[in-house]
Amino acid sequence: xxxxxxxxxxxxxxxxxIQSLPTGRAGLTRxxxxxLTPGAKVxxxxxxxxxxxxxxxxxxSHIAMRNHEAAHIIVTPAEA
Amino acid sequence: MSAPDSPLLAIVGNPNSGKTTLFNLLTGLRxxxxxxxxxxxxxxxxxCWSQHGKKLxxxxxxxxxxxxxxxxxxxxxxxxxxxxxxxxxxxxKVVLVLDAANLERNLYLATQILELGLPTVIxxxxxxxxxxxxxxxxxxxxxxxxxxxxxxxxxxxxKGLLELKAAMSREDLPQPRWHxxxxxxxxxxxxxxxxxxxxxxxxxxxxxxxxxxxxLLSDHDPLHAGIKDAQLGQISRGRAALxxxxxxxEDQLVNDRYSAIEKLCREVxxxxxxxxxxxxxxxxxxxxxPLFGGxxxxxxxxxxxxxxxxxxxxxxxxxxxxxxxxxxxxxxxMPPGDLRDLIVDGAINGVSGVVVFLPQILILFFFIGIMExxxxxxxxxxxxxxxxxxxxxxxxxxxxxxxxxxxxxxxIMATRTIDSPKDRLxxxxxxxxxxxxxxxxxxxxxxxxxxxxxxxxxxxxxxxxGLYALGTLGAFGFAWILNKGVMRGANAPMILExxxxxxxxxxxxxxxxxxxxxxxxxxxxxxxxxxSILIWAASTYPKSDSPDASIRxxxxxxxxxxxxxxxxxxxLGYDWKIGIGLIGSFAARExxxxxxxxxxxxxxxxxxxxxxLRDRLRQETRVSGxxxxxxxxxxxxxxxxxxxxxCVSTMAIVKRETGSWGWMWFQxxxxxxxxxxxxxxxxxxxxxxxx
Numbered sequence: 037x038x039x040x041x042x043x044x045x046x047x048x049x050x051x052x053x054i055q056s057l058p059t060g061r062a063g064l065t066r067x068x069x070x071x072l073t074p075g076a077k078v079x080x081x082x083x084x085x086x087x088x089x090x091x092x093x094x095x096x097s098h099i100a101m102r103n104h105e106a107a108h109i110i111v112t113p114a115e116a
Numbered sequence: 117m118s119a120p121d122s123p124l125l126a127i128v129g130n131p132n133s134g135k136t137t138l139f140n141l142l143t144g145l146r147x148x149x150x151x152x153x154x155x156x157x158x159x160x161x162x163x164c165w166s167q168h169g170k171k172l173x174x175x176x177x178x179x180x181x182x183x184x185x186x187x188x189x190x191x192x193x194x195x196x197x198x199x200x201x202x203x204x205x206x207x208x209k210v211v212l213v214l215d216a217a218n219l220e221r222n223l224y225l226a227t228q229i230l231e232l233g234l235p236t237v238i239x240x241x242x243x244x245x246x247x248x249x250x251x252x253x254x255x256x257x258x259x260x261x262x263x264x265x266x267x268x269x270x271x272x273x274x275k276g277l278l279e280l281k282a283a284m285s286r287e288d289l290p291q292p293r294w295h296x297x298x299x300x301x302x303x304x305x306x307x308x309x310x311x312x313x314x315x316x317x318x319x320x321x322x323x324x325x326x327x328x329x330x331x332l333l334s335d336h337d338p339l340h341a342g343i344k345d346a347q348l349g350q351i352s353r354g355r356a357a358l359x360x361x362x363x364x365x366e367d368q369l370v371n372d373r374y375s376a377i378e379k380l381c382r383e384v385x386x387x388x389x390x391x392x393x394x395x396x397x398x399x400x401x402x403x404x405x406p407l408f409g410g411x412x413x414x415x416x417x418x419x420x421x422x423x424x425x426x427x428x429x430x431x432x433x434x435x436x437x438x439x440x441x442x443x444x445x446x447x448x449x450m451p452p453g454d455l456r457d458l459i460v461d462g463a464i465n466g467v468s469g470v471v472v473f474l475p476q477i478l479i480l481f482f483f484i485g486i487m488e489x490x491x492x493x494x495x496x497x498x499x500x501x502x503x504x505x506x507x508x509x510x511x512x513x514x515x516x517x518x519x520x521x522x523x524x525x526x527x528i529m530a531t532r533t534i535d536s537p538k539d540r541l542x543x544x545x546x547x548x549x550x551x552x553x554x555x556x557x558x559x560x561x562x563x564x565x566x567x568x569x570x571x572x573x574x575x576x577x578x579x580x581x582g583l584y585a586l587g588t589l590g591a592f593g594f595a596w597i598l599n600k601g602v603m604r605g606a607n608a609p610m611i612l613e614x615x616x617x618x619x620x621x622x623x624x625x626x627x628x629x630x631x632x633x634x635x636x637x638x639x640x641x642x643x644x645x646x647x648s649i650l651i652w653a654a655s656t657y658p659k660s661d662s663p664d665a666s667i668r669x670x671x672x673x674x675x676x677x678x679x680x681x682x683x684x685x686x687x688l689g690y691d692w693k694i695g696i697g698l699i700g701s702f703a704a705r706e707x708x709x710x711x712x713x714x715x716x717x718x719x720x721x722x723x724x725x726x727x728x729l730r731d732r733l734r735q736e737t738r739v740s741g742x743x744x745x746x747x748x749x750x751x752x753x754x755x756x757x758x759x760x761x762x763c764v765s766t767m768a769i770v771k772r773e774t775g776s777w778g779w780m781w782f783q784x785x786x787x788x789x790x791x792x793x794x795x796x797x798x799x800x801x802x803x804x805x806x807x
Contacts, residue, residue, distance in 0.1 A: 059366075059367040059368075060359065060363060060366070062336045063611070065184070065366050066182075066186055066611055067609075069181055069182045069370050070224075073370060074371065082400075084499055084502060085404075085407070085499055086503065087502060088501065088502045089511075089610060091404075096217070096218050096219070096220060097218045097613060098613065100494075100498050100611070100612040101609065101610065101611055101612070102501070102609065105611070
């Protein structure tokens with residue numbers, strides 16, 4: 037088991053399981069509604085040419101978000 | 117549109133689920149587009165016939181991710197489905213469109229809607245894409261679990277449409293069997309308490325489903341329509357109580373729902389261990405490539421602006437010629453007199469000045485439609501987001517703002533894709549600062565008056581670039597100030613779905629172009645019509661007998677108004693003649709050129725040729741003998757035109773898109789005020805420095 041990190045720190049191409057998201061924040065609740073619930077698998081697909089936002093795949097859909105949100109999402113990286 | 121006794125079916129689903137394609141297919145484009153009163157959300161209604169010749173009424177509800185509304189679109193969906201909008205009847209049945217290739221996420225909204233208990237049929241769209249990924253969906257099992265018919269289909273090709281229509285016209289369309297886990301006890305108690313309180317003011321029925329107060333409680337934005345001020349207080353008190361008694365209640369409900377969906381998916385969906393690389397992923401490797409992605413954006417934009425400025429020239433010439441022909445025809449058949457002048461010089465001339473931009477606007481609408489339909493719009497927002505975030509906007513604001521360099525009207529109409537109301541409003545407010553094509557003739561005239569012919573073309577081009585840069589800087593500065601200071605409320609986080617690429621439906625896009633162009637012509641056209649007549653009247657009456665047109669103009673109301681405002685504009689370096697030009701260009705900027713031609717009584721064989729007018733401007737002197745159009749005055753005027761709001765069409769669209777006179781006046785005051793102050797500073801400081 038690798039140590040946990042934030043989604044913002046996860047390198048491109050890596051997969052991880054979502055460990056936790058802070059509760060009670062409207063923006064993060066929407067990400068949760070888009071499928072980023074604890075236990076869900078996420079893949080970091082790419083970063084935009086200017087470094088932000090990041091594109092991830094979760095439950096079959098592709099979602100882009102900024103580091104600001106991604107930094108709140110704690111993930112457990114899958115074995116490389 | 118039809119007898120109210122035919123059943124009303126609501127088409128609902130996630131954004132990008134193919135909902136609107138299906139609606140277009142069902143209605144065969146027999147549809148009406150309007151706005152929900154009070155919000156800028158499109159209301160599309162249409163009708164279709166069942167196999168047995170029974171009429172069905174359809175309403176295409178806005179795409180949404182959740183009934184926990186986060187945008188005006190989502191609030192409309194929630195309110196219509198709950199029967200909370202007085203302008204729209206509660207639908208009798210629901211056609212729930214799911215993207216089969218994105219089933220799990222689509223089931224989130226779907227299960228929320230099924231729980232509302234309306235008779236429902238599911239259109240399992242894009243089944244071909246799901247199968248292409250190697251997914252196997254047990255349609256029969258899905259139908260059993262949810263308790264409603266499920267029709268696999270492909271809206272783009274029409275496959276499965278007959279089966280869907282058969283299900284839609286069933287009298288006995290079942291109510292869903294799906295129920296998620298009951299609410300946890302503490303949450304339930306708080307929701308019950310809120311419902312009781314809301315029932316006192318009539319905001320909800322005393323015996324309403326618990327879901328109604330629940331979805332109201334989960335709406336964070338108090339600005340959404342349909343909730344009265346007193347009820348807002350009740351809702352926010354209810355929220356606070358719920359948050360205190362049960363922190364993280366919303367998040368827990370989301371987790372619970374996804375747990376139920378995961379369980380369902382394990383039974384109905386088989387995914388291969390290794391999914392094949394999709395076409396979308398292959399395209400994105402190039403279009404979102406760190407280097408090539410940016411190059412493609414640039415190339416695409418150059419191509420778009422080439423079409424707007426170069427290819428549109430032809431049709432624009434035809435429109436001008438057609439209006440000119442209409443004008444001379446009226447001149448020929450009508451006896452001379454005020455009525456003829458009113459029609460030819462007022463109405464035809466004024467309307468022509470706006471309609472001439474229609475080719476550019478149509479090209480823009482068409483390309484915006486292509487980009488929305490194919491899915492490239494989300495990629496453009498993805499690439500541009502970092503840049504736009506510098507001034508507090510997000511990537512979705514990029515294209516609307518860019519469009520405004522051609523014309524602010526389509527730019528502002530394109531802001532509807534921005535779901536955060538705050539970002540959308542800021543984008544609308546800054547859009548007219550982009551130097552639009554109506555400013556070009558004014559820039560060209562003043563630059564040529566400013567610089568002797570000996571100055572190289574490069575220097576003139578440099579000034580032109582400088583003016584565009586100034587407008588852009590001004591827009592970003594405004595955005596920054598509005599974002600930091602004027603607008604309240606936190607910025608919504610930038611969350612963007614990147615949908616699969618799709619072939620665009622040209623029929624659907626052309627319909628969209630037609631609907632938007634029509635809205636523009638109706639709104640801007642009627643306002644411009646009225647204003648043109650007003651300005652014509654002001655520059656015609658009171659009449660004088662002078663044979664000289666420039667003297668007649670001086671003695672008219674507009675001429676007197678020019679004198680009247682002279683004390684206000686003299687500190688900017690302008691005389692009363694320029695004042696007439698400013699008044700004339702209140703309706704539309706390019707009118708300045710024609711007005712000045714009349715003011716100085718410049719006759720020109722060819723209207724396109726500005727040389728006689730330019731020479732006349734250079735000769736114009738003040739009483740002191742100094743030239744009126746000194747370099748300082750030219751620069752002051754140029755800067756004024758960069759910043760001032762002088763476009764009635766845009767104002768009409770701003771009023772429509774913000775739903776408020778207040779923002780329209782605010783924008784007018786802010787832009788024209790800035791223009792005045794900057795032009796004043798330039799002239800005064802320049803004069804003091806001895807220029």
